[in-house]
Amino acid sequence: MTEVVSPMPGKVIAINVSIGDRIDEDTPVITLESMKMEVPVFPTDSGKVKEIMAVVGEVVTKGAIVALLE
Amino acid sequence: MTDRVSGVTWEDKLKELQEARARVLAQGGPQAIARQHERGKLTARERLEKFLDPGTFVEVMSFVKHRETDFGMAEKEIPADGVVTGYGKVNGRTVCVWSQDFTSNGGTMAEMHGQKVSDIITKFAMQMRVPQVGLMDSGGARLQEGMQAGHMGYGRVINAMVNASGSIPQISLVMGPCGGGQGYLPALTDIVVMTKGKSNMYIGGPAFVKNVTGVDTTIEELGGSKMHATVTGIADMEVENDERCLETGRRLLSYLPASYEAPLPVIEPQDRPDRKCETLTDIVPTDLTKPYDMRKVIKEVVDGGEFLELKRQYAPNAITGFARFNGVPVGLLANQPLVMGGALDVEAGPKMARFIRFCDAFNLPLVFLVDNPAYMPGVDQERGGIIKHGCKHLYAYVEASVPKISVILRKAYAGGYAAMACKTMGADMVFAWPTAVITIVVPEAAIDVIYPAGKYSEEERSRALLEYYNKYAGPWFVAARGYIDDVIRPEETRIKIIQALEGLRNKKTVTPPKKHGNIYL
Numbered sequence: 001m002t003e004v005v006s007p008m009p010g011k012v013i014a015i016n017v018s019i020g021d022r023i024d025e026d027t028p029v030i031t032l033e034s035m036k037m038e039v040p041v042f043p044t045d046s047g048k049v050k051e052i053m054a055v056v057g058e059v060v061t062k063g064a065i066v067a068l069l070e
Numbered sequence: 071m072t073d074r075v076s077g078v079t080w081e082d083k084l085k086e087l088q089e090a091r092a093r094v095l096a097q098g099g100p101q102a103i104a105r106q107h108e109r110g111k112l113t114a115r116e117r118l119e120k121f122l123d124p125g126t127f128v129e130v131m132s133f134v135k136h137r138e139t140d141f142g143m144a145e146k147e148i149p150a151d152g153v154v155t156g157y158g159k160v161n162g163r164t165v166c167v168w169s170q171d172f173t174s175n176g177g178t179m180a181e182m183h184g185q186k187v188s189d190i191i192t193k194f195a196m197q198m199r200v201p202q203v204g205l206m207d208s209g210g211a212r213l214q215e216g217m218q219a220g221h222m223g224y225g226r227v228i229n230a231m232v233n234a235s236g237s238i239p240q241i242s243l244v245m246g247p248c249g250g251g252q253g254y255l256p257a258l259t260d261i262v263v264m265t266k267g268k269s270n271m272y273i274g275g276p277a278f279v280k281n282v283t284g285v286d287t288t289i290e291e292l293g294g295s296k297m298h299a300t301v302t303g304i305a306d307m308e309v310e311n312d313e314r315c316l317e318t319g320r321r322l323l324s325y326l327p328a329s330y331e332a333p334l335p336v337i338e339p340q341d342r343p344d345r346k347c348e349t350l351t352d353i354v355p356t357d358l359t360k361p362y363d364m365r366k367v368i369k370e371v372v373d374g375g376e377f378l379e380l381k382r383q384y385a386p387n388a389i390t391g392f393a394r395f396n397g398v399p400v401g402l403l404a405n406q407p408l409v410m411g412g413a414l415d416v417e418a419g420p421k422m423a424r425f426i427r428f429c430d431a432f433n434l435p436l437v438f439l440v441d442n443p444a445y446m447p448g449v450d451q452e453r454g455g456i457i458k459h460g461c462k463h464l465y466a467y468v469e470a471s472v473p474k475i476s477v478i479l480r481k482a483y484a485g486g487y488a489a490m491a492c493k494t495m496g497a498d499m500v501f502a503w504p505t506a507v508i509t510i511v512v513p514e515a516a517i518d519v520i521y522p523a524g525k526y527s528e529e530e531r532s533r534a535l536l537e538y539y540n541k542y543a544g545p546w547f548v549a550a551r552g553y554i555d556d557v558i559r560p561e562e563t564r565i566k567i568i569q570a571l572e573g574l575r576n577k578k579t580v581t582p583p584k585k586h587g588n589i590y591l
Contacts (some may be wrong), residue, residue, distance in 0.1 A: 008410045009389075009448055022350050035443040036512050037411030062450050 002045040002069040006060045015056060016065025019066070021049045029067050030054045042070055085237025093131050094149045095573040110268060111245060112312045114154045114171035114327040117205050120289060121167065121243075124159035128432040129156040131189065136182045141214040148175045151182045152208075155190040155401050157198065160323050163335075166195035169205035176209030178457055183212070184223025188230035191240075199329040200576025203319055206256065206269075224251035231258040236431040239326045243319045244269040244295075244305075246310050253293065257304050260377035260428050263318050264295035271298060294347040303384030303421060311393055323329040323379055325392040327432055334433060335549065339397040341373040343568045350560040354479055355443075356505055364389055367439060367479070368404060371564045373397065381423065385417035390425040395437070396568045401429030404439035405486070412442040414463070414486050416454040419445070422489070423462035423589075438476040438490045443512060445484035461590045463489045468496050469587060473574035475499045477563055478506040478545070478554075493553040498577065499570040501563070502545035502554045513538045 010032035017029050028040030047069030054066040086462045091584035097113055108112050109507055118127055119351045134151050152174045170177035172560055197203035211219035234240055240259035248271040256262040256271055279287050298305035307327045308334030309315045327334050346372045354362055369375040372393035379391035387410040393402045403422055445460050467489045476491035487508055493498050545557045
């Protein structure tokens, strides 16, 4: 199980994967808006998307788990 | 010919030497060597053979013996006292080496083991004015020797390393355990390379942690290569195996001078100095909200696309590493807009500061590729000490007396401008692309303060924002004040950096007399 973690606080502006997708370290799982930038959030490992916790429009903190891979 | 007194012949004397040498060369014996190989590790002597140019190793202090007599040590022979010391060549250049022999009593630190290591640093590397490279693989302190191991052995080595710091380059190639006092040794040197899953650094192992705190842990968790590459950043590189580790050590040395007073290892350029970098405008978007991979920019501008990156997995929002421009080695620092928008944080600050200080100590010019939306504000950053960590970066930047050359690609905000491209802070040469935006704060935030929402209409606010962008965004305001040397076309980036390096080759600065400064630690 791999936790996809937000590297910084920011607003979720896009979710780029669906449950069941096979993704790798170069796949931006979600996109945040922070420091007036679009910030892609990458997983540390490859895997299949099991759960997406992030919700578009909501603010996440640094270290928040935004998705789970298996 | 017979010796008149003892009747000993030349043959006897030479046989005695040969046998003594063979005992030392045998290391811990065939069984221990087989176990070392089973663990996927090379022996201390195999490592030296691979690390140094063939046939160049000269061993010294080969016959040093421990002098412990208690706890069953009187009869125990430890070849070379568990550490092979000497000097040799890497790509034709002399370096001093010490290679801990795990097969001989676990490569443990003891009085004489420590004396050998400190001597190879102090009496050899420091006198010869060449780098010292430690090939580390040690079970920690030799407990039979108690105080001699810990305080006399480690004490001597730590003393030698600190005195050598900044005088000669010091590299640690960690290919096995480094526990207890040994755990500190790599961090006292300049650059640390660790083998993946087979090396570690910690001050107390799982048994000790369990004993004193009751907590169950693992070595990987306490000090594995992955932990140090991603969490502490002490490991500058995490590599696959011993062979890669030794090869990486050789590559690192190729960028470094022999000592702080030796010339830089400038090589015959492998790339055209006037090469235009036409693809940069395809890599970097003009829309400031869009990220891109700064590594692609680096590969495009440096000689032959060759970049040796340090601490790649630690604070990846900031990039540090070695490269060459027209054959001249430099320390290259850049922001990585792909990670956290390139914003600087509590980890990126010290990462950059330490790299700047290392390069400055050994006269490597600094090249900055700037695109960051400043240091990160926020509760976790402030509580994490962003001020003291950002301070290190600012301090190191000003303190560095080597040429400091910056190219501002897009954003250079606040502290991220100050510590990377600011003339009043001591930048020597600053170039900006026409896309550069140099401000003290994100323009949107400035307008929120000057024209608060509610008090001013959205129309007034967007007009003010546009006005602010027009005045301060873009390189023109700063260029008009003389703080940017030139606004350049992106494709000229490489040429401009090379010209600046040539122009600044004989840069001299005067540091006010003092014992030493007081950087925040």
